[in-house]
Amino acid sequence: MSQKHNIKRGVSLYSFQEEFFLRKMTLEDIIATTQKLGIPGFEIIGDQMIPNYPYISDDFVKQWHGWMDKYERTPVCLDMFLDWNKYKGRVMTDDERLESVSKDIVNANKLGCTVIRMIHDVQPELLEKLEPSARKYNVKLALEIHAPSYYDSPHEQRLIELFRRVQSPYLCFTLDMGVFTKKIPRVATERFVREGMKREIAEYIAKGYNTGTLPSSHELGKPNTALNDKILAMGGRKEDIFWAMMGSHGIFGDPSLLKEYIPHTSHIHGKCYEIMVPEYREYSIPYEDIVPLLIEGGYSGYIDTEYEGNRWIQDAFEVDSTEQVRRHQVMLKQLLGEE
Amino acid sequence: MYDKYLIVGEEFKNVVEGSKVTGFQFGLRLPYYRGVVCSLVGRTKLTVDGESIPWEAMTVTIGGKTIKMAELENEPEHKWEFGNIGIVKVEKPGGLKPGGHRLQLEQEMKISYVPGGFWGHDEKVLNLVG
Numbered sequence: 001m002s003q004k005h006n007i008k009r010g011v012s013l014y015s016f017q018e019e020f021f022l023r024k025m026t027l028e029d030i031i032a033t034t035q036k037l038g039i040p041g042f043e044i045i046g047d048q049m050i051p052n053y054p055y056i057s058d059d060f061v062k063q064w065h066g067w068m069d070k071y072e073r074t075p076v077c078l079d080m081f082l083d084w085n086k087y088k089g090r091v092m093t094d095d096e097r098l099e100s101v102s103k104d105i106v107n108a109n110k111l112g113c114t115v116i117r118m119i120h121d122v123q124p125e126l127l128e129k130l131e132p133s134a135r136k137y138n139v140k141l142a143l144e145i146h147a148p149s150y151y152d153s154p155h156e157q158r159l160i161e162l163f164r165r166v167q168s169p170y171l172c173f174t175l176d177m178g179v180f181t182k183k184i185p186r187v188a189t190e191r192f193v194r195e196g197m198k199r200e201i202a203e204y205i206a207k208g209y210n211t212g213t214l215p216s217s218h219e220l221g222k223p224n225t226a227l228n229d230k231i232l233a234m235g236g237r238k239e240d241i242f243w244a245m246m247g248s249h250g251i252f253g254d255p256s257l258l259k260e261y262i263p264h265t266s267h268i269h270g271k272c273y274e275i276m277v278p279e280y281r282e283y284s285i286p287y288e289d290i291v292p293l294l295i296e297g298g299y300s301g302y303i304d305t306e307y308e309g310n311r312w313i314q315d316a317f318e319v320d321s322t323e324q325v326r327r328h329q330v331m332l333k334q335l336l337g338e339e
Numbered sequence: 340m341y342d343k344y345l346i347v348g349e350e351f352k353n354v355v356e357g358s359k360v361t362g363f364q365f366g367l368r369l370p371y372y373r374g375v376v377c378s379l380v381g382r383t384k385l386t387v388d389g390e391s392i393p394w395e396a397m398t399v400t401i402g403g404k405t406i407k408m409a410e411l412e413n414e415p416e417h418k419w420e421f422g423n424i425g426i427v428k429v430e431k432p433g434g435l436k437p438g439g440h441r442l443q444l445e446q447e448m449k450i451s452y453v454p455g456g457f458w459g460h461d462e463k464v465l466n467l468v469g
Contacts, residue, residue, distance in 0.1 A: 017372050021341065021422035047373035048421045085451045086378045086415040121452045311340040311372075 006300035007291075009332050010041030010076050011325055012269065013049060015307035018319040020049060028067055035071040037326050043077035043117070043304045046107060054103045061110050068112065076302050077115040077142075077174075077267055080104040082122055097126055102133055109137040115267045115301075117174045118143040120155070124162045127171055134170035142174040142267040150179050150253035151261045163264050172266040176306070177285055181250030184209040185273035185284045187312035188247035194316055197240045201231055209248050247312075250284070255293055262297035273309040275327035280334060291335040303332060341370050345461035346442055347424050352467065353434035360434040363467070366424040367399065370459020371448050374421040377406060377414035381447025381456055385429070388441055392429055401425035437469025 011034055019025040025033070027049050034042050046053035051060060068075065082100055084092040092100070101122070108116050118127070118141050127141055134141050145156055156173075163171055184206050192202040205227075208214035215226035227248070228241045274283045281288065294303075305328040310319040333339050347366025354362045369380065385392040397408040401419050408427070419425065441464050449456045 014372070017421075021344070021368075021372075023422065045373055047375065051420065052418055053374070081373070081451075083376065083379060083451055085449060086376050088378060088412045088415070119452060314341070315343055 003295050003337060005295040005298075005336065007294060007336055008041055008302045009039055009329060009336070009338075010043060010302040010304040011037075011039045011329070012043040012045070012077070012079070012304045012306045014043070014045055014079070015305055015325050016321045017048060018310040018314060018321055031067050031071050031073055033322055033325075034073060037322070037329060039305070039325075039329055041074045041076040041302050041304065043079065043113075043115075043302075044075065044111070045079040046104070047081060048079075054100075054107055056107055056110060064111060075112045077117055077304065078104065078108040078111060078113040079117040081119050084121075094126070097122075098129055101126065101130055105130065105133050105137050105139050105141075108139045114138060115140045115142050115174075117267065117269075120144050120146055120149065124158050127159070128162060128166060131166060131168050131170055135168070140170050140172055140266050142172050142265075144174040144176055144269070145179060146176045147178045147181060147251045147253075148249050150251060151257045152254070160261070160264060169266075172264050173261070174267040174269060175265050176269040176271055177287070177290065177303075178250055178269075178271040178308075179253040180255065180286065180290050181271075181284045182210070182252045182286050183284045184248060184250065185309070185312065187274050187283075187309050191312045191315065192240070192243045192247060195239060195243055196237070197243060198235060201234050201236050201240060201244075204230075204234065205244050205248060209250075212252070214248060255290060258290075258293045259297045262294070262299045265299065266301045268294070268299070268301060268303045269306040270303045270328060270332065271306050271308060272324065272328045273307075273312065275324055275331060277327060280327055280331040282328070282331065287331060287335055291332070295336075305329060305332070340372060340459070341368065342459050342461050344368050345370055345446060345459055346444055346463045346465075348463060348465045350424065350426055351440075351442075351465045354428055360432070362396075362429045362431040363435045364426055364428045365442065365465070367427045367444075367446070368422060368424055369419060369448065370446055370457075371450070372421070374418050374423070375448070375450075377401070377411040377417045377419055379449045380411045380419060381449045382445075383408050383427075383447070384445040386441075386443045387429075387435065392431075396430040397427055399425040399427050435467050437467055439464050439466050 013030055016030045116139055189202045189206045193199055215230055231240050272282050305325050307321055307324045345368050350366030353360050354364050394409045398405055399408050443462045446459045
């Protein structure tokens with residue numbers, strides 16, 4: 001098990017969003033929790049937990065570095081968004097987009113982060129223009145591959161062409177492990193039923209997803225009409241179509257592609273919905289099959305736990321993000337041969 | 340996401356200006372996992388006891404600024420921080436009667452990477468103390 005590798009463990013503070021949203025934990029509480037859980041690196045969404053982002057105050061930067069010293073933490077990654085629709089009646093110009101992301105690069109550097117998780121709808125041309133700035137500030141621009149897209153999707157293939165042409169370590173991917181969602185999350189199908197979906201429809205969706213036989217057209221941002229029709233034919237409601245769409249847009253990408261594309265992958269989101277105990281396994285995502293491939297392929301960045309089960313259970317249960325993150329980290333330690 | 344947290348009942352009361360009751364207010368959180376500039380906050384559809392409230396009759400106070408909800412689209416810099424509660428004031432001369440009221444709310448979010456945006460939904464019966 002103790003095969004040599006350089007993979008590091010981290011956590012995205014996104015995982016603690018429920019407690020932050022409800023003001024049960026402050027940013028400092030969350031950073032302190034990452035120390036208690038023994039997680040070396042972490043990642044933050046500027047818009048989620050940094051006041052008035054992207055305009056970070058000097059006081060915040062000072063306090064931030066104070067926390068890093070106090071809790072002995074390493075900031076790894078800053079997550080950005082490109083709100084190109086924020087101006088009324090028009091989209092951002094190319095210059096405005098460049099300026100927006102340039103600000104994120106400077107911010108990452110101020111916070112001590114060496115990676116930016118780029119939102120997936122950033123175009124290759126913009127990434128290329130940003131490369132000199134990324135180099136100057138020593139921040140990798142890691143565009144996120146997120147289900148239902150994968151390495152072999154058209155946008156990602158255009159990016160790979162760019163990466164091969166430019167040959168810069170500063171242009172790369174973040175891979176979200178949701179691309180290996182082999183089974184539909186159980187927390188999702190249970191929610192379907194709580195939302196009033198007939199159990200037989202929920203079971204049909206789960207079985208269809210898990211066996212890859214759902215009538216579907218997995219295309220980013222487009223409705224899955226074949227499945228909709230089937231749900232209606234089974235006596236489902238329009239609300240059921242919404243929930244089915246929310247729960248079944250995961251994919252199980254071909255893990256054998258990892259080998260070829262790991263050299264272009266600098267960051268990983270360790271997506272999780274529900275970590276089962278005592279076996280410490282993710283219900284939907286077979287990390288036990290994927291992590292060995294990451295080791296074998298020479299992946300050398302962080303795997304940052306990204307707990308997203310909260311949104312499926314918050315209607316009926318108290319969310320315990322800390323416990324889910326702890327479990328995911330126990331699993332990673334096992335799979336990385338740390339214990 | 341966060342649907343059940345959208346309407347914040349603790350802030351529910353009539354609004355008195357001078358000697359007149361000019362309307363009522365409640366707290367509002369957004370159904371999203373990060374703070375956004377106000378122009379990304381879309382329409383708010385609200386009914387109280389089944390009666391629809393015109394969008395134009397609502398203002399929100401968020402981050403120290405009071406903005407007509409129908410004019411949030413003109414605010415591409417002012418931030419509605421993640422989890423912050425906006426105070427929505429609804430113009431309604433005489434306000435609401437003391438007792439229970441059913442609020443149904445749909446909140447649109449205009450997020451660039453979600454084509455067509457999305458909506459959060461909440462419904463609560465709140466007690467208005469007279």
